[in-house]
Amino acid sequence: MAVLDEKTLADPVALTRALVDIESVSGDEDAISDAIVEALAGLGHLNVERDGNVVFASTNLGLPRRVMLAGHTDTVPLHDNFPSRTEGDIMWGCGTSDMKSGTAIALHLAATVTRPRHDLSFAFYDCEEIEAERNGLNRIAATRPEWLAADFALLLEPTYAAVEAGCQGTMRADIRTSGVRAHAARSWLGSNAIHAAAEVLNRLDRYEARKVTIDGCDYHEGLNAMFINGGVAGNVVPDECVVQVNFRFAPDRDLAAAEAHVRAVFAGLDVTIVDSAPGALPGLDAPAAKEFLAAVGRPAAAKLGWTDVARFAALGIPAVNYGPGDPNLAHKQDERVEIPLIGECADVLRRYLTAEEGV
Incomplete structure (x- = not known):
């Protein structure tokens, strides 16, 4: 089993590389789920549970607002683009953009944010890239909806470090x-x-x-x-x-x-x-969404595509897409992510989740 040690968890770029190098084509997420559970289970500030290949972690500090960060762990089939390779500021490999760089940021923050300004929930789920009935988040929404309860949700899908609101x-x-x-x-x-x-x-x-x-x-x-x-x-x-x-x-x-x-x-x-x-409305009027937009510092755009923000919207939870990858590179043989964007998104999210006052 791949081991995600403390040093790797502390660096979202190294963590992206580590996750990309765990093969996890849809339906074959056992190894990556094992690694995530092993990485989080020993951390005292989190409650960690697993249901199939969905890993859920949360803080329970009694804070007035809860923010959810979610990322899928599966990829489309490999196409001579595994394992990862790095050239300058570019990391290449299956899942680098969609969406292991975003999922790595969520995992990095779960492991390292110990004094958040909101209670936090994290969902790492399987089978997003295939039929909806196998989607791990869909299953959890039906069987354990309390895991998804939140005031605001961030889906770390590739958006090129901009907020993409709602979805078609x-x-x-x-x-x-x-x-x-x-x-x-x-x-x-x-x-x-x-x-x-x-x-x-x-x-x-x-x-x-x-x-x-x-x-x-x-x-x-x-x-x-x-x-x-x-x-x-x-x-x-x-x-x-x-x-x-x-x-x-x-x-x-x-x-x-x-x-x-x-x-x-x-x-x-x-x-x-x-x-x-169904699609999802932007949900930008929610206070937490307004604060997050301020943290990002640029206007939101529409998500031209379907994402799992729709599942949160169906539960009445405002949600947006935000992640470092380029959505136009998703599923391509030459899929890649710009390494500086991984750091930028991680920094924005850390500020948003840990600021003592409004951003």
């Missing part, structure tokens, strides 16, 4: 067209379902995506085809085609409104909603 919702729908099978040599006896899918694509091509500003954050929606599946054989006119579309919607729409919009766009066609997750 996401919905996938299958748009099915039908036809009649026939021999390709006598195609006039059938009706080609793939040709009929042109109507789906034409509607998408004409679609004008909405832009909406919420709490000063600009959310851009999008509706796009992701897959087209159809065909029977090389000599058969197909009788079915399915175009799967993905709708990324601003958080002022709930799931019912998002579904109604998708059905309106494809009115008259066979629409099946196959997957959905």
Whole structure:
């Protein structure tokens, strides 16, 4: 088992490197969870618990506000980018940006902040990069919601050291067209379902995506085809085609409104909603969020994507994304993080969590 010693825990850069060098592709987080439990279990200022591969730590000082820091421990599959390597101010490797640099900062602060100005909770969870039903935070929200109770939550997803507020919702729908099978040599006896899918694509091509500003954050929606599946054989006119579309919607729409919009766009066609997750409003009016923005010292932007802040929002907890990685590098073979940003984010968070008075 990898050992995260006191020296490593004290340095968020060294800790990032150590976490990146523990292979933890989604579904294989035993080793990294073991290492985190071992690192935190002996620290007297924390209560540490584990549920599967979710590790939860908290202070219980009776302070009036509780702040949650959360980070997932899994990565997408390796792609000749393991273990880590460092060149100058750049650390390369799977998970460096998404999101082991952010998770390392949370772990560093859990180990080293012993006199916080707020009570603190930390969640290190598994299976974020795969289907929602396996997401560790999703499971804990359903089975142990008291672990996630807080007045404000920080998800250390990659944001390039800026606050990204809330998140978009996401919905996938299958748009099915039908036809009649026939021999390709006598195609006039059938009706080609793939040709009929042109109507789906034409509607998408004409679609004008909405832009909406919420709490000063600009959310851009999008509706796009992701897959087209159809065909029977090389000599058969197909009788079915399915175009799967993905709708990324601003958080002022709930799931019912998002579904109604998708059905309106494809009115008259066979629409099946196959997957959905609500977005999260920015939550920037919360006092703790205002203080955190002041600590960062730059305005918030919209999170253009879905993150687990939505799980906190569903529990009524304002949450934002903040971490050192570049979200545009997530899941890429050349994934990397700028080392100075790890230090910057760690310093901002430490000031926010430990200042005796307002920042």
